Amino acid sequence: MAISIKFLVKRAIKKELKKAIKVSLPNKTIIISDVHLVAHISRYHKCINTLIRELERYKQEGYKLVILGDFFDIWIASEKNIINAKHNQKLLNIIYSMLIVLITGNHDRIKYKILKKYCSDKLIVAKSIKCNNTLITHGNVGELTEYISWLNNISIYAVRGLSWLHRKGFFRELPRAANDVSKKHCYNLQAAQEALSINLICGHTHNPRIEYKECQNGHSIDHYYANTGCSSYVNGSIDILEYCSSKKNFNNAPCLQRFKYC
Numbered sequence: 001m002a003i004s005i006k007f008l009v010k011r012a013i014k015k016e017l018k019k020a021i022k023v024s025l026p027n028k029t030i031i032i033s034d035v036h037l038v039a040h041i042s043r044y045h046k047c048i049n050t051l052i053r054e055l056e057r058y059k060q061e062g063y064k065l066v067i068l069g070d071f072f073d074i075w076i077a078s079e080k081n082i083i084n085a086k087h088n089q090k091l092l093n094i095i096y097s098m099l100i101v102l103i104t105g106n107h108d109r110i111k112y113k114i115l116k117k118y119c120s121d122k123l124i125v126a127k128s129i130k131c132n133n134t135l136i137t138h139g140n141v142g143e144l145t146e147y148i149s150w151l152n153n154i155s156i157y158a159v160r161g162l163s164w165l166h167r168k169g170f171f172r173e174l175p176r177a178a179n180d181v182s183k184k185h186c187y188n189l190q191a192a193q194e195a196l197s198i199n200l201i202c203g204h205t206h207n208p209r210i211e212y213k214e215c216q217n218g219h220s221i222d223h224y225y226a227n228t229g230c231s232s233y234v235n236g237s238i239d240i241l242e243y244c245s246s247k248k249n250f251n252n253a254p255c256l257q258r259f260k261y262c
């Protein structure tokens, strides 16, 4: 469920910009989102192995990690069960050692009380952060489910039910209808950020991209929209966004690069 109305999105982004915690990210930072980690071995198991392998490599090169929401899927399992699941330990241990910012999404509206105990004291858990002119948030900002809680509850129960049926073997693949609605929300999001002239990095839609918008005179770039994509594709691949704060490209914004690993 990701229905949204243009003006609500714009209003919500404005509000988020005011509330967002100011953070200056280290020069070597990677951003991932939408791992949707659960307590049982899920259809995403293959990508978890890819994620562990790549995180280990990035860690060796001195990178820090920002998770952009929906790290846990609380719609399906509790924080305690996810943290305690044996097969999640390897991934969680590397996350604990690299994580500096944890943004909450619509599938993990929790304060990550248990996870925080294992991470650095300096870990920032927030709905949004702001670096210069860049808003970094999960991407569900301004969706109708943010305003109408019963709509959100319907989504949760629908996902829980579908996930249970899926585990019981009633169907092989979960339906992906929500993706198209997410894309529509994404257009509203981009329209809002264009009006506000800010850079925006988010996840949520599972559609990786970096789009640069030119100034009205067409001579320079005004702002960008970047989506981290997803770290839990069924085929085992993951998306990672590399963020380099020292290489400014325009509008005082950091350089971004998008990678897909299999």
Ligand SMILES: [Mn+2]
Residues within 6 Å of the ligand: 069, 070, 105, 106, 107, 138, 140, 204, 205
């Ligand atoms: Mn989401």
